[in-house]
Amino acid sequence: MYCLYPYEQGPIRPPSEAHSLLIRVTRNCPWNQCAFCPVYKDHKFQRRSVEEVKGDIVRAAQFFGPNINLIRSAFLQDADTVIIKAQELVEIISFVKAKFPFLERITSYGRGKTLAKKEVADLKQLKEAGLSRIHMGLETGYDPLLAYMRKGATAHEMITAGKRVVESGISLSLYVILGLGGKKWWPEHARETARVINQINPHFIRVRTLRIPEGTPLQQKAQTGEFIPLTDQEVALEERLLIESLTDINSYFASDHILNLLEEIEGQLPGAKPWMLNVIDRFLQLPEEEKLNFIMGRRGGAYRSLDDLDNELLHQRIAGAIDRLRQEGPDRIEEALQLLMERML
Ligand code: SF4
Structure with a gap:
């Protein structure tokens, strides 16, 4: 429980939701097995009742009071909000919109595995209710690496999930972890991730650079030498190959994570591609x-x-x-x- 506010909040949100109202619809992660992720490791996944969430929304609205007009975006927590029944989520979204009438954007995380099982009709229902964007962690499109990192979804499922979100009209933000392939798999990681993204054509591609957190299975693999992380220079080469391999898509590429070395690599594809490659080349040639x-x-x-x-x-x-x-x-x-x-x- 996070007590700064008179309503419950989960521990994380995407960087682009830094100023969003956080509404905790479920607690923790229903999968909780990714080798690189420390966030919910000691916590069990829990659903919250619609009434409980509505109670939080009422308290949040009271808390912001006369400043409610400043709240323009909301993020529904935690790791896989779309796992609850579409009808329940519609009810929650409608309620948050009613209590926060100035909202222009409502977003949520969604796991690839969960979204791949959703019907487009269900997603369209969420879109009509007001869900504007889903943030989905692809991390990599390379199947052996997805399995090694215990992501719990295949590249095929990621493609199905991503395409369904795009077809529903909900904006899709797809996350990729730079450096995830390590020394062993970096070219495959870059090429296969681009292959998956090319098929989805998401609205946003967001990259963040791997940091191996304490106490994770990946840290153990790194300590035994089984996983060898890339240097900054190697990550730049990997990112170059990823961007080079992105074709026929018009996604916005964003580097909005503090650990990204080259945060200026950002822009609308395909037009920004030569410029982005040029930034990497400038770094590599230093x-x-x-x-x-x-x-x-x-x-x-x-x-x-x-x-x-x-x-x-x-x-x-x-x-x-x-x-x-x-x-x-x-x-x-x-x-x-x-x-x-x-x-x-
Ligand atoms: S699905 Fe997301 S929150 Fe859950 S373990 Fe994996 S990275 Fe962490």
């Missing part, structure tokens, strides 16, 4: 010391884009910090980067 300067500056929050390397003052400060770390010991740069990444979350 001399090694410049790459390190950019990585350190980006992870430390000083740089936002490659152009920031032209800021002489910042560049010198970061170069000085790198020199000092080198003098302290051979592993200090890597340790400092890890620490900076932890602090970003």
